[in-house]
Amino acid sequence: MYRLIIESLDQEGRGVARLDGKAIFVDGALPGEVVDATPYRKLPSYELATLSQLIKPSAMRVTPRCKYFGLCGGCSLQHLDARAQVAAKQRVLEDTLWHIGKVKPEEILPAIYGVPWGYRRRARLTARYVAKKGGVLVGFREKRGSYVADMTSCEVLPPHISALLVPMREVLSRLSIRERMPQVEVALGDALDVLVLRNLEPLNEQDEALLRAFAEQYAVQLYIQPRGPDSAYPFHSGNGSDLYYTLPEFDLKIRFSPTEFTQVNHDINRVLVRRALSLLAPQPGERIADLFCGIGNFTLAIARSGASVLGIEGSTALLRGAEQNAVDNGLAGSVKFIAIDLFKIDRAALAGLGHFDRLLIDPPRDGAAEVVKALDVDAPARIVYVSCNPATLARDASILVQTKNYCMRAAGVINMFPHTSHVESIAVFDRQ
Numbered sequence: 001m002y003r004l005i006i007e008s009l010d011q012e013g014r015g016v017a018r019l020d021g022k023a024i025f026v027d028g029a030l031p032g033e034v035v036d037a038t039p040y041r042k043l044p045s046y047e048l049a050t051l052s053q054l055i056k057p058s059a060m061r062v063t064p065r066c067k068y069f070g071l072c073g074g075c076s077l078q079h080l081d082a083r084a085q086v087a088a089k090q091r092v093l094e095d096t097l098w099h100i101g102k103v104k105p106e107e108i109l110p111a112i113y114g115v116p117w118g119y120r121r122r123a124r125l126t127a128r129y130v131a132k133k134g135g136v137l138v139g140f141r142e143k144r145g146s147y148v149a150d151m152t153s154c155e156v157l158p159p160h161i162s163a164l165l166v167p168m169r170e171v172l173s174r175l176s177i178r179e180r181m182p183q184v185e186v187a188l189g190d191a192l193d194v195l196v197l198r199n200l201e202p203l204n205e206q207d208e209a210l211l212r213a214f215a216e217q218y219a220v221q222l223y224i225q226p227r228g229p230d231s232a233y234p235f236h237s238g239n240g241s242d243l244y245y246t247l248p249e250f251d252l253k254i255r256f257s258p259t260e261f262t263q264v265n266h267d268i269n270r271v272l273v274r275r276a277l278s279l280l281a282p283q284p285g286e287r288i289a290d291l292f293c294g295i296g297n298f299t300l301a302i303a304r305s306g307a308s309v310l311g312i313e314g315s316t317a318l319l320r321g322a323e324q325n326a327v328d329n330g331l332a333g334s335v336k337f338i339a340i341d342l343f344k345i346d347r348a349a350l351a352g353l354g355h356f357d358r359l360l361i362d363p364p365r366d367g368a369a370e371v372v373k374a375l376d377v378d379a380p381a382r383i384v385y386v387s388c389n390p391a392t393l394a395r396d397a398s399i400l401v402q403t404k405n406y407c408m409r410a411a412g413v414i415n416m417f418p419h420t421s422h423v424e425s426i427a428v429f430d431r432q
Contacts, residue, residue, distance in 0.1 A: 013076035013421030060084040074140035101394035109412025116418035135173030187258035229259035296322035367392025
């Protein structure tokens, strides 16, 4: 056991201390605390440890709201005050930009944050039959394990969805394929709640009757997914409404399918789109590209400015949704969508798309290294980069600043996932 002074938080939400020059990562410890910690994994350059005793607590330590915190692996920071979580994520962003990319933003943007509870509009829950527990468990995986947390509520899901965890356990336990239905995906729109059931074997008639009764009782739409995400199909129609979210500031209604990527936190997404458009500052008549555009979350908002927008995405299924959303919102004449694998794009391919005045990039966790490497002398005057991984943002920022003649004007965090260590951010680069 070690007596440690915690210096900071790492990207997993663990407290970081140093002992004889070696980093010790302590689950459940917060910056400024003095703790006794017990190591459970020792490696040459660092160790992992659990908090055994809290000697001196942080003033920012709070009582976790969820009774499963510490068991469930869904949240890692409920013991830290919500405002302090945002500040800690800002420090993670700045430290990562400097240590990996050797870049510093000229300005730190105000953090984007909102209501910290009941915010998750998307979730992928594991379902597993456990005879010793009396049936099927539905929830997030346990911390540091593959078991499903035995949970009957979740504080980060909307209350009405949290209340469905027990009924879901009950109905799945009664199915003939209860051991062959490993996942329930939650997708919530502004007017419709969808549950996607991943089934490894076909349902029988009794199963179908049980699920229809469940859907009608709880006013949800059920999808069945026998194979990959594209195989999901409606099983029960629910209230007949569409699955969509709105961006009222831009008069947009964005439809999506339940297995397509959309932001988890709809309220924060609205603020994020507003911030991105403010930083991008599109002007009528300009030509702008939205890379990794998905179903048009940013593309259509940019088009409302009067600019001409090209949305680029690797998934043809997402592009079909984006094109339909453009039509539905009266923007088909202002936007065009094309399919390109942006992880393999090169200088010639990017140049072949023509000149862009401004560029918005919103990549997955792997970042956009090939895109920024492909920028040439005719590169856009401004780039707004929305990131879900500080490490790849730092890597790409280094390329832009060190080799492409950009400066990093500003950067800030987006607390899309309160109570988790997940750090989303937004940065703006100007060509010098």
